[in-house]
Amino acid sequence: MTLLSLHDLSVDLRGRPILADITLEVGRGEFVGLIGPNGAGKTTLMRAALGLLPFTGHSSLCALSDAARARSVAWLPQAREIAWPVSVENVVKLGRLPHGTGTRRMDEAAVNMALDRMALKPLRHRTATRLSGGEQARVLIARALAQETPLLMADEPIAGLDPAHQIATMEVFAGLAAEGQGVIASLHDLGLAVRHCTRLVLLAEHRVLADGRPEEVLTPERLARAFNVTGYHAQSEDGPVFQPLRVVRDNDPRD
């Protein structure tokens, strides 16, 4: 079943084309890593799909009503904002807002599950704004998990986390996908993307440059073309390994 379908989606911001004719489908069981260089339009693509930006073309999520969309997709913005000194538990509870009142027991179960998945139980009663940046990021991921939507969209969810929590978060997302949900996350760590995502979508030059299984997408030519880097890619006993190596200068037109 498709959770998100974009058809010929284009976005112009201030007269500049950011994205042109993006067509993309994401279904249940997929953990899609949205990769691409800075400014490729990863955030723009996700925000447009949610209807938070004006765009032309079709997005299945944007066609839904506000309330229905809030129960179909959880959105984790890149800006980690917690405006008031609220407890961790209350931040996570905010994820239950779209489900309305009268679902108290389910709300509690969802909040507990989300706290558990992000290993936040010990911090439950702490004030969220007094936590470290990485801890706040995990609290906000837990909020999105508590929304219990079929699709989760996250903008650079693991940026600023320590290695253990980066891997743990990627495993949580992969676990959600294995349970039949869908996850789309923009990522800059290609090594983690290769190891955990079921599919990579490479955005560059205003469009989807490649879309498929990680090892198919990250070919040397595309790495050079989209990221200006070379990379080392191998299959180890412990799964695939990828490490970017060097910057390629010759095909950068700005030089």
Place this chain on the structure above:
Amino acid sequence: MSRLTLALSLLVLALAVLSLVLGPADIPAAEGLRALLAGGEGPVPLVMREVRLPRMILAIVIGGSLGLAGAAMQGYLRNPLAEPGLVGISGTAALGAVLTLHTGLAALWPLALPAGALAGAGLAVALVMTLAGPRGGSLTLILAGIAISAMAGALTSLVLNLSPNPYAANEIVFWMMGSLADRSMLHVWLALPLSLLGWAMILPLGRGLDALTLGEDAAGSMGVSLTRLRWLLVLGTACVVGAGTAVAGAIGFVGLVVPHLLRPLVGARPSALLGASALGGAAMLLAADIAVRLVLPERDLKLGVVTALVGAPLFLHLIYRLRKEGL
């Protein structure tokens, strides 16, 4: 009902009773309260029902309105320094009222002054929503509000500048200090319906304000219509602040200090702060109006002066505490 709500309700009740038994007319408390409930002929029921009762009701309605609007505004702008006057409504409402005083309309027709204030509030809504747009970010709303407040302030100064004689200027200045003295049930019937309308718009915003804790993008994706939220907030604030200014003049600091003071007691959740702040605002204005009558009763101390005198140091203390927390 939470313990805090109960405590604040009891505080409001106690202050309301105290407000009823205090006044220049020397009426024993028990006799006054009996006359208030039983009615009847004579001066005592008249003073209780036509002088003290409206004063007490107005303190609760206006104080509650300012507390509620302040909490909602801080929640919407995610800024503890926000207050109901920030979007330019108080300044413009005051300007409207001052114009009726200056032109003499207020002397010709007693309802001209409140009507002028409400017209000012309405104008402020139109201006702020045109300038900031229904969809823009919170910063545009703040900037538009500052511009409108500055303009209204300048025009109010101009009116004062052009006042024909010192007495006219005096009247305007005293009115602007805010007061609940000598208000009648007519003022209550003027302020109450509009305030209730404003409360009906602001009180249900709690869910949306909670969601805004995580920013506008996250709130939007959780099904909160930010356009609707902004309209209801600005219109609701215009109703309550317009009604308050129309009958009591400009009363500052209640909408700023009360939400700030109560925030730690409700776990900082914007939705929980709305009701608590309304009760807290009512209590603060009742207390200030009692203080006005106890301290220098013969000098007609103005309510807005007292709230500012109490509010500003309280606010300084809060800022100091905030700094110590390293926020």
